[in-house]
Amino acid sequence: MKLNVQRWLEYRANFVIGITAIVLSNIVTVMFFWAVFLHIPSLNGWSFNQLLFMFGFWVFTGGIWHTFLAECNPATMDRYIRNGWFDRYLVQPIDSLIHLSIRRMDDDGLGDIGTGIFLLLYSSAALGIAWSIQNVLALAVLSAGSVLIWFSLNIIFASTAFWATSVRSLMDVLWNISRFIEYPLNIYNPAMMWILTYIIPLGFVSFYPSQYFFQNVPWILYSVATLPVGLVMFALAYFLWNKGLKNYGSTGH
Amino acid sequence: MRFGPYLAIMKNIFKTQLTYRFNLFVEMFNPFFTLAVMWFVWSAVYNSSPTPVIGGYAFPAMITYVAIASVMRMYTWLGTENDVEQEIKTGSIISLLIKPISYPLYCFSRDTCGAGTWTLVTRTPLIIFAFLILGISGPASPVFFLSAFLGYIVNYLMTFLTAMWCFWTVGDIWGIRFARQMVSEVTSGAIVPLTFFPIWIQGVFNFLPFQAVFYAPLSIYIGVTSGNAIAGTLAMQLGWIGMLFALVFVAWHFTTRRFVVQGG
Secondary structure: OHHHHHHHHHOHHHHHHHHHHHHHHHHHHHHHHHHHHOOOOOEOOEOHHHHHHHHHHHHHHHHHHHHHHOOOOHHHHHHHHHHOOOHHHHOOOOOHHHHHHOOOOOOOHHHHHHHHHHHHHHHHHHHOOOOOHHHHHHHHHHHHHHHHHHHHHHHHHHHHHHOOOOOOOHHHHHHHHHHHHHOOHHHOOHHHHHHHHHHOOHHHOOHHHHHHHHOOHHHHHHHHOHHHHHHHHHHHHHHHHHHHHHHHHHHOO | OOOHHHHHHHHHHHHHHHHHHHHHHHHHHHHHHHHHHHHHHHHHHHHHOOOOEEOOEEHHHHHHHHHHHHHHHHOOOOOHHHHHHHHHHHOOHHHHHHOOOOHHHHHHHHHHHHHHHHHHHHHHHHHHHHHHHHOOOOOOOOHHHHHHHHHHHHHHHHHHHHHHHHHHOOOOOHHHHHHHHHHHHHHOOOOOOHHHOOHHHHHHHHOOHHHHOOHHHHHHHHOOOOOHHHHHHHHHHHHHHHHHHHHHHHHHHHHHHHHHHHOO
16 A cells, blocks of 8 residues: 555656546536536436436446456456466465455546545535435445446456457447446336346446435335345356356466 | 367467457447447437427437447547557657658558548448438538548547657656547537537537537538538638647647657
8 A cells, every 4th residue: 555655656647637537537428417408307307416426326436446446357357368467366375356456556546436426425415315324324335236246247357358368348348338327227228227237237336226315216125236236246256257267277378 | 291280370360360350349339339328318318308309409310410420439539649659668759750751641641541441340330230220311411521531630630739748758648648538529529419518618619629520520411510501610620720730730840859859
């Protein structure tokens, strides 16, 4: 941790630029929302502030992943395995997955965390959502579930590097499917909603958790399932990772 | 006759080809995700709207806008800045600068060819899908293609200006490049037609070169800009090209002078 702080000071200029870039990218989405809401009263029943809340929730949890756990992704795994750097992790006593994931703290992600918190505070104030002890605890639990889901998806995609030769393009796929998280789930058709709830549970990354704070009776039950879904996803991801690890070790790339 | 080694070679080539094809395949279908999201978003927006026309665009026109913008955006994700950064870092820039050809022109031809081919190859499925399945309409005026090309040049000049920053700074250019692209996303009309913004914001955007890259040609495509207004738009684009070209020319002059003096 101390070394990380030192690095921060050395690359302070890059740090500021990186954070600004991240914040700008989030502003772009918010501006899109804003421009659209100038012309419509609500989006399928959702108000501008509710959209901000849901987006902020995703930016916040995505930011936590980005800052602390992002090293386990298809692009990094692709590079590591092709260059043979991954073998280093096999001889360490720490689990290779954990070791790779927390290898480096990406300070850019702090831009996401900051923006996320700002959006959450702003929208919750506008919506009259108070940050009682109960709500703060709920935020912690739901965020944990959300981070686990996105983390697991990255692990699953990254694991393919154990079998295939070049998987870095899957990074783009992940980025593209993350776009589904930015909007309320009920704008999608029933089939899509089903897929995003039960197959690739992107709905639980931001939409369903947010329902807890909105006190939306039909969906609030789903929000409770966020952490369990996260744990199940992680178990799946971990299982896949280990399978790939075994395959990698035996074929001796 | 030992087939062993040859089999291994073939297997390797097959793997490389497969990798290349896999990456190409992924890149071809990536835009479909975003298009799907946008389809649902805009459907919901128009469903929630009191009027069928928003910001001058009806739903079919909006889908056309989004689809065509998606194709156009491909050729703006130029690797120029990264290439220049790499060439400086590896030192190969020196041999390129000594050659009698102009370095900026060299970059331009290399990147335009690359962007053009890549756009054509990876966006063809999207174009076919958009026309056949989504039923988007063709350009309201063939001048669209000219305008799109002018928009490309405006974008290229801005990219090169950012790329020249590599000569002046030691650190990563990633931040500046990303920032420029983000500003461009909103102000250029790549995400949403500029007519959605309040008039005063549109006024601000009109003073920036970014709208010349996307919104100008797109509005011609949809037909929002038509007739005599097209000439005005083209003139505006040419104006930006002139201004940016002058900027690049001057900046390049100072950059090469400083670079040469420092001895690389």
